[in-house]
Amino acid sequence: MDLALFDLDHTLIPFDSGMAWTRFLAGRGVLPATAPDDYLAACQAYVDGKLDIVALHRATVAPLGAFPSTAIEFWATEFEAAMAPQLPALMQALVRRHRNAGALCALVTATTRFIAEPFARLFDIPYVIATESARDARGRFTGEIVGQPCFREHKRSRVDDWLSARSLHCCAFERSWFYTDSFNDLPLLEAVSQPVAVRPDVRLRAQAQRAGWAIVED
Template identity: 40%
Template sequence: MTDTTTAGRMSGEPSSAGLRLALFDLDHTLIPLDSDYAWGQFTVSLGWRDAESHTRANDAFYEQYKAGTLDIAEYIRFATGALREHGMARAHAAHQRFMQEVIRPAMSEAALALLRAHQAAGDEVVIVTATNEFVTRPIAQAFGVDELIAIDLERDPQGEPTGEIRGVPSFREGKVARVEQWLSARGFSWASVAHSTFYSDSINDLPLLEKVHEPVATNPDARLQAIALERGWRILNLFE
């Protein structure tokens, strides 16, 4: 794990000093892969999706995400196709295999240590991701993080996903709005947060990075790294 600056490190102040937030993106931040993309490819390996057409569409959506042009509603309809066709009972069983075969081997000691350091310092640790809650809830739990802000899936009366998003999607500016909702539900606001840190790899997360006290460009993409260098933000590489 390398850190290009010493500025803005965790102070370790007790929680009595006020609410301290440690916010983390997930994909390419805490894990060196995109969990949504990987789950899609895993469903291909199960024979749930046609390999050629799914991979072509999945790759196209991923390029749009990296470019900052993704239509999140369109993507969620695509990404939940396997869930809607095969049902949540089968999907949950498949996700257990996905965790064992894909996600757990990708969880690094450096990422776990960073999370534990914030927890030990008394910070409120929250994963804030643009990947949907079906894919990410078990991953957050595996990291020992109870608080997850992810894209919520609209469900039918039987609890099956409809392909639509429920509420504000936690994507780009929506991450700021969802954190505000999370704070408000607990009787807080941005103004009442004593200190906030956000770790992210992606230019898509610039709105939330600009909102917190301490933005940390973590395994940053080229565009985010350029901004971090220009603004003197801390740069952290967890996967070296």
């Protein structure tokens, strides 16, 4: 059996899923019309080093704590339908090729699970390894994270834990792939036999060229 792992934002999809979700809810009046601008400002603060990944998650998820889980689930279903036409055919074919070849496939993303799962369903990826959003006693989001975010070295450890629960390890597969756009994913890229840089950022492109890794532009 082979293993195929896929990052989400700017890899399987050519956009940021958190921004797509925020715009979707703002368009329905669930969030203020300024919410997309607020999200973009938080992302820029993260890039500038003024917010870490935990604070960025909090800024994205905490406003949803005003709503019950049933509402979030309903909007997630609508969001899934809205995203379906936006999936790149090339990436759909890529996932399908691995799936049809019998590979064990998983979406592995720093994105919170409730945003990632609609995309996993759309791509027909059976497993999701994602950042887990904490909930209060009523089942509402607090904005905090359960454990560590699925990010950088924690992304690799989360995959290792997921495989270990199935009595597997990356080295146990004849071939293993990980597709991503980000240098932040270097620990997991180095764990697989077939690392693939998809429309890579500057640092990942340089690393892929040095190491002779495959690069996908479109």
